[in-house]
Amino acid sequence: MSALDHSSLAMGLADPVFGSQLVFRTLLKAFAAPGTIFDLPETISGVPEQLPSAAAAALLTMADYETPIWLAKPFESIRPWLVFHTGASSSREPAEAKFAVISAEHSDVSLSSFHQGDERYPDLSTTLIVVCSSLEGGRPVTLDGPGIKDTIVFAPKDIKPALWAEIAENNALFPLGVDLIFVAGAKLAALPRSTQISGDF
Amino acid sequence: MYVAVKGGEAAILATHDLVAEERRGDVSVPEISVEQIREQMQLSVARVMNEGSLYDEDLGALALKQTQGDLIEAAFLMRAYRTTLPRFGSSVPVDTATMAIRRRISATYKDLPGGQVLGPTYDYTHRLFDFTLMANGEHAPAATAADHSLDAAMPRVPDILGDEGLMEAEVPPQHDPRPFDLTRDPVEFPAGRDVRLQTLSRGDEGFLLGLAYSVQRGFGGNHPFAGEIRMGEVAVSFVPEELGFEIDLGEITLTECQMVNQFKGSIEQPPQFTRGYGLAFGHAERKAMSMAIIDRSLKAREFGEAAEYPAQQEEFVLYHCDNVEASGFVEHLKLPHYVDFQGELELLRKIRREQKERLAERKEAAE
Amino acid sequence: MICDQDQPKVLTVLDAKKDTARQRWMGVLARASAAEIAGLFASLEDRPDYQIIKRPETGTLMVEGRAGGAGQRFNVGEATMTRCVIRLTDGRIGFSYALGRDRVKAEQSAVLDALLQSGDQRVVVLQNGIGALERTQKEARELASRKAAATKVNFFTLVRGDG
Numbered sequence: 001m002s003a004l005d006h007s008s009l010a011m012g013l014a015d016p017v018f019g020s021q022l023v024f025r026t027l028l029k030a031f032a033a034p035g036t037i038f039d040l041p042e043t044i045s046g047v048p049e050q051l052p053s054a055a056a057a058a059l060l061t062m063a064d065y066e067t068p069i070w071l072a073k074p075f076e077s078i079r080p081w082l083v084f085h086t087g088a089s090s091s092r093e094p095a096e097a098k099f100a101v102i103s104a105e106h107s108d109v110s111l112s113s114f115h116q117g118d119e120r121y122p123d124l125s126t127t128l129i130v131v132c133s134s135l136e137g138g139r140p141v142t143l144d145g146p147g148i149k150d151t152i153v154f155a156p157k158d159i160k161p162a163l164w165a166e167i168a169e170n171n172a173l174f175p176l177g178v179d180l181i182f183v184a185g186a187k188l189a190a191l192p193r194s195t196q197i198s199g200d201f
Numbered sequence: 202m203y204v205a206v207k208g209g210e211a212a213i214l215a216t217h218d219l220v221a222e223e224r225r226g227d228v229s230v231p232e233i234s235v236e237q238i239r240e241q242m243q244l245s246v247a248r249v250m251n252e253g254s255l256y257d258e259d260l261g262a263l264a265l266k267q268t269q270g271d272l273i274e275a276a277f278l279m280r281a282y283r284t285t286l287p288r289f290g291s292s293v294p295v296d297t298a299t300m301a302i303r304r305r306i307s308a309t310y311k312d313l314p315g316g317q318v319l320g321p322t323y324d325y326t327h328r329l330f331d332f333t334l335m336a337n338g339e340h341a342p343a344a345t346a347a348d349h350s351l352d353a354a355m356p357r358v359p360d361i362l363g364d365e366g367l368m369e370a371e372v373p374p375q376h377d378p379r380p381f382d383l384t385r386d387p388v389e390f391p392a393g394r395d396v397r398l399q400t401l402s403r404g405d406e407g408f409l410l411g412l413a414y415s416v417q418r419g420f421g422g423n424h425p426f427a428g429e430i431r432m433g434e435v436a437v438s439f440v441p442e443e444l445g446f447e448i449d450l451g452e453i454t455l456t457e458c459q460m461v462n463q464f465k466g467s468i469e470q471p472p473q474f475t476r477g478y479g480l481a482f483g484h485a486e487r488k489a490m491s492m493a494i495i496d497r498s499l500k501a502r503e504f505g506e507a508a509e510y511p512a513q514q515e516e517f518v519l520y521h522c523d524n525v526e527a528s529g530f531v532e533h534l535k536l537p538h539y540v541d542f543q544g545e546l547e548l549l550r551k552i553r554r555e556q557k558e559r560l561a562e563r564k565e566a567a568e
Numbered sequence: 569m570i571c572d573q574d575q576p577k578v579l580t581v582l583d584a585k586k587d588t589a590r591q592r593w594m595g596v597l598a599r600a601s602a603a604e605i606a607g608l609f610a611s612l613e614d615r616p617d618y619q620i621i622k623r624p625e626t627g628t629l630m631v632e633g634r635a636g637g638a639g640q641r642f643n644v645g646e647a648t649m650t651r652c653v654i655r656l657t658d659g660r661i662g663f664s665y666a667l668g669r670d671r672v673k674a675e676q677s678a679v680l681d682a683l684l685q686s687g688d689q690r691v692v693v694l695q696n697g698i699g700a701l702e703r704t705q706k707e708a709r710e711l712a713s714r715k716a717a718a719t720k721v722n723f724f725t726l727v728r729g730d731g
Contacts, residue, residue: 250645251645254645254646255628255645255646255647255648256631256645256646256647256648256667257647257648257668257669259668259669260648260669283628283646286626286627286628286648287625287627287628288627288628288629288630288646289627289628289629289649289651290629290630291629291630291631291632291643292629292630292631292632292647293632294632294633294634294641295631295632295633295634295644296637297633297637298637298638301709301712301713302713302716303712303713303715303716304716304719311722311723311725312722316720316721316722317720317721317722317723318716318717318719318720318721319719319720319721320716320719344715344718345715345718346711346714346715346717346718347714347715347717347718347720348714349714349717350710350713350714350717351713351716351717351720357637357638359636359637360637360638370639371634371635371636371637371638371639371640372638372639373634373638373639373640373641374640377641378641379641380632380640380641380642380643381642381643382630382643383643384643384646393640394635394639394640394642395635395640395641395642395643398633398635398642399642399643399644402642402643402644402645403645433716434709434712437629437631437647437667439629439649439665441651441663441665443663444663446588446591447591448591448594448595448598448665449591449594449595449598449599450598450629450649450665450666450667451598451599451666451667451668452599452667453631453647453667455644457637459636459637476636478635478636478637478639480633480644481644482644482645496635
């Protein structure tokens, strides 16, 4: 009779309290040092295979029933897992989402279609999790801005030139605009809206 | 400007020990248990749950024990505790029409379907001390039970008048929107009905009572009737996202008050009765009644009434009815303000010095 | 500012108004005291093996009301609640949700929910136990109602003046 199939469920974070604190701490550090790659311990069992463990950790830590989540096509099947562990509802429109998961390779949704925040509450904008195959070895871009001493080179794989262009436009909207978390496997790096991007993309 | 002060750790720790001893009182008197407070001080527990905005009778009782019965300090403990908990969701709106009634009265209708049920009330007591409670305790009290239970259907009184079209309708707005939550978003003005009702629900009973009294005495210009007061248990249910169907979580005690007020009508609307609504945790009748009177007076804007009186001014009422906020701001005055005060003192000395000099100059000039 | 998810919410609620056997026993378990649940749990002849999927966790539920009883929704205040999810070795998942903060009750209730869904022979004993709890709860409600009924009143209106 249940609306959802629970047969494949497993426990989320092995230690929900300290586990999520550790992930939250790492996310704070990542946003404080844009473009720097951080490792998350793989403590989550039963994560759907489409989802890198770093993305799963970030979602389990940040999402709850008050944060509607938008999932790009390749991730739609993780919905039951996500709902079970976080209680988060699905958002039909990208602009309604607090969080979103997109694929770097198959991205066909523009950043501007997500919630951009408003003048009084810029914090309301969507935070996007961008799933890549690796955070290194891709076409390099140069990052500059708050939290970066001089400049830093960031080269996640699979990012299309159009997405870099959009990220640059997103930065121009500051203090509005979305924040991005790039994930691959158990690694993540953050790119807040305040970071400037330059390079040949 | 705020400047931090340092030190005093030993003294502060000593206050914790001292207040613990004061709380316990004379150790030759048996210690009161949380269960005793929960069972025997239910109305205080209800007030703490309301103003602490958290329904949990055990925690309400613990809060009272821990604060020596200081209701506002106890509400503060409830508020502080709830901030440490994750929010699992929102209930399906409670349906007070299905309440398991323990008290239900109407001051407007003598004979109503289901009848008038006085229930556990102090209304008809003589307000004389019962010294047996002090001397040797009471004998296990036993309430009389009637042969039959109350009627299963106890319609809400305003719904009866509503059927004749004489009562302002209470219908959900289009799409039945999710209500505003002041624990998540800042209150803005003009405030919607949901914002007003949530704020009043957690508001200080004394403040709301005083304001409601002011309305009745003429500082608000409407004459309320207690259309209905009902108290009893209501089921709380919830639809967890992960299950997708509704689940009964148990029940809570609620007190509901529907105030009925005169309204002369307008060009668009024929004269009809208007309504004020109060809903409170536990048995909290004074709170629910005061809330209902103020809910109505805050509708001044909607009815095109001049908002001349305090109880009609939403910014005044909503910003000042929260006793945890109010006591925080009033009581912070006792914390060290040495630097601010030193600044004021310096300024005053300077002004006086200058005034003295000016007077001296003037005197010199005059001579 | 919560995103506009009003419509799907309302739909879920309307959809979910099915009074199934499972909804009924989950309600009975939620309303039972910790001691009653422990008693029911202890009555199981052999303890089932299970794995915890979501540890017993206490949080809050925002209790909503409606203006006038039937009008605009508003938040009355929160209530504590505790939930738990377990899985039996046969794969069945048991859920529990109840007001209050009792974690042992939450875990035992989740196990009972899983057992009640299975075709296990223990289920008959359990179903009887649930039936007994349901009766106790009904009797308590009726007694409270009869006590209230003893205070039912008819007021007479007296005409003032020369009448």
